[in-house]
Amino acid sequence: MHVDEVRLGDGSTSSMSLPPSRALLALADVMTLCTDVTLGVEGVLVGDPTETALVRAGADVGVDKALLDALWPRVGEVPFTSARARMTTIHRGSASADQIMVCTKGAPERVVPACHAMLSAGAVIPIDGARVLREAAAVAAAGLRVLAVATRTLSAPPESAEEAEQKLTLLALVGLIDPPRAEAKAAVETCQAAGIHVVMITGDHPATALAIAVRLGIASINDTVLTGHDIPARSDAELAHRVTDVYVFARVAPADKLRIVKALQSRGEYVAMTGDGVNDAPAHMGLLDDNFATIVKAVHEGRRIYDNIRRFVRFVLSTNSGEIWPLFLAPFLGLPMPLLPIHILWRNLVTDGLPGITLAAEPAEPAEPAEPDSMQRPPRAPPESLLAGGLWQHALRVGLLIAALTLTTQARSIRDADSHWQTMTFTVLTLPQLAHLIAIRSERISIFTLGVRGNPALFFAVVTAIGLQLATLYVPVMNRIFHTMPLSWRELAVCVAVSSVVLFAVEGEKWLLRRRPHPYNGFPS
Structure with a gap:
């Protein structure tokens, strides 16, 4: 903040770059005294930004605050309050005990009515309050903060605030510009x-x-x-x-x-x-x-965290239901249990839990954000459920799809008398969840458009999980632990092809969503 200009009571403008007149020096004295600004280390002004601007403006025309405070020590004050909208300080001249100066500054509509005179062209004349307030409104309409500065002299200290703040002489209207921060408009x-x-x-x-x-x-x-x-x-x-x-x-x-x-x-x-x-x-x-921009950052961060939570919940519900359905339905379809307990444990710890955490850790400022439109949609309704926006329906559909693919693979392998049926079932139940993990990084944007570079942890988790899953198939010691058998390249290709159905199904779902209004903002994203 800095003082942009000083407009005297008669409407004339006095630039601080011009040689100071007696009237301007009187104004600078009063507005320097009527502050709580102190001099800090190396003469740095310490205090309210508005008051330091006034003191700095006084210094521009040669007023030394330290010297002025010594010449006119403060003996009383009526502090600023929001109800009063003005501040008054009372000073006794160091050269004479009967020299009392009252200095007042504040909102023009609160100071001007307390004035009976105004300074105009170096002379004191009766005040035209309506004209001064119109001038104040004109300065304010230009975007400047307006203060009225007034004074009076007494031979003895006033006995009350009412006595001090009456019969004042208006010295000037002071316009201060407080430019918005550069980032505020954005x-x-x-x-x-x-x-x-x-x-x-x-x-x-x-x-x-x-x-x-x-x-x-x-x-x-x-x-x-x-x-x-x-x-x-x-x-x-x-x-x-x-x-x-x-x-x-x-x-x-x-x-x-x-x-x-x-x-x-x-x-x-x-x-x-x-x-x-x-x-x-x-x-x-x-x-x-x-800084107002801090609120924007907080909202952005809050939406990112909430989106990450939804992604994690979407993944966990979908993949876990995809595991539960085959175990529940297999006996009713006349099929043996598709998985062993160790398969379930492996799936939950290695290819389910750890990769899922990467969804909850979507970076704050990735090169390719998962939800680039997060700050272009209105806030969600406060009572909205975490599962709203089609999340639970998605989890149910994907869970049933994974179950159908798993049971179909199991049934066909058993029908073909393939001794690797359980290994293929284990693989088909594991790989689709990794395909699903990749697909749901964004709720609406295609992963083929988005990519995975924005969340390198997710990419690393998927590659690691695939490598570990292949180890259970082709490392002999892992075969013994997991009761698996090495698959032929044809069998592995079938497992990969079947698992990829989940990726393309979810991408198809997102394709349909992009052609419908966004459930949270009423317009396509």
Whole structure:
């Protein structure tokens, strides 16, 4: 933040690059004194960004804060509050005990009514409050934060805040520009594409807030701005009715922020709030920093984790049901048990559990993300089940398909009097789950388009599992442990061909899904 320009009470503009006039020096003195800024190590200004900007502007015209504080030590103050929207400090001249200077800064609509005069062209004249407030609104409409700076002199310290903050002389309107972070506009666009309702809640002037909101793409120029004057007058029900239609809230107090958050939550919204001021604390939604883009990163990470969980659940349910169905149905079909206990253990530990973990570990920023459209779909409904979106139907279909392929292979091998029938059944029950693992890396995008480079752990797990499965077929010691027999190349080719049916079936399912509206966002992805 930095001071962009200083506009004097008569509407003229004084650039800080010009030689300082007496009026400008008086303004610089007052706005330097009326701050809580301190000088840190090596003269670094420490304090609120707005106040440090004021002190820095004063320094630009030759005002030395340390010297000024020594000449005019502070003897009292009326601190800033959101209700008052202004701050006043009281200073006694070091050269004379009866020299008292009152310095006030704050929102123009709170400071101007306390003024009876204004500085114009170096002369003090009666104040035209309406004209000054119009000037403040014009400066705010340009996107600047506007402060009114005023002063008065007394011969003795005031006995109350009311006495101090009356009959002030307005020195100037100060316009400060607080440019949005470079990444803010892109973050807002990403949130809106993801179906996130973005609003601005600020203590700034309504015109300033709207101008910045328009610049960021949060609101349009004709949108209504709800102010802190409107919110207290509305009931909770009325506020809950309005909040979803308003994108900018201005001149709000901490309690207003809390009511806005609660109003949104009452409509079933999940609310996240970021800010760098103490006013944000009552909303109980502060982040570790005040960067709005952090919310976008958090949403992206949350969606990635949720998608990973769904992939893992999809894989486990499908492959385990594909194992259970053959064991359950074989006796009813007059077939012997297709697997031995050690086959089931091997399948669960080596070619089921370990590869499945790689689905839950889909990287945060892969070269080829599994769900590249994750931030282009609106949030899921809060009560939605983890198994929604066709997940349990998919698990049932794939489980039955694996069972059908396994039992068909078993039946045909037994019919052909193939002594390797159990080894072929074991292989056909194992390889399809690896084909399924590859296919479901994305719920909708074809693996032939997506590839597996984005998740190298998955590729490594599949290759390792295939190698271990082949070891159970062709390594003699493994044959003895698993009661398997080496398959001929024709038998192995049959097992691979049968297993690949699962890959192409799931890809066909995804092909159909891509031609239907997305279950979560209502448009094809």
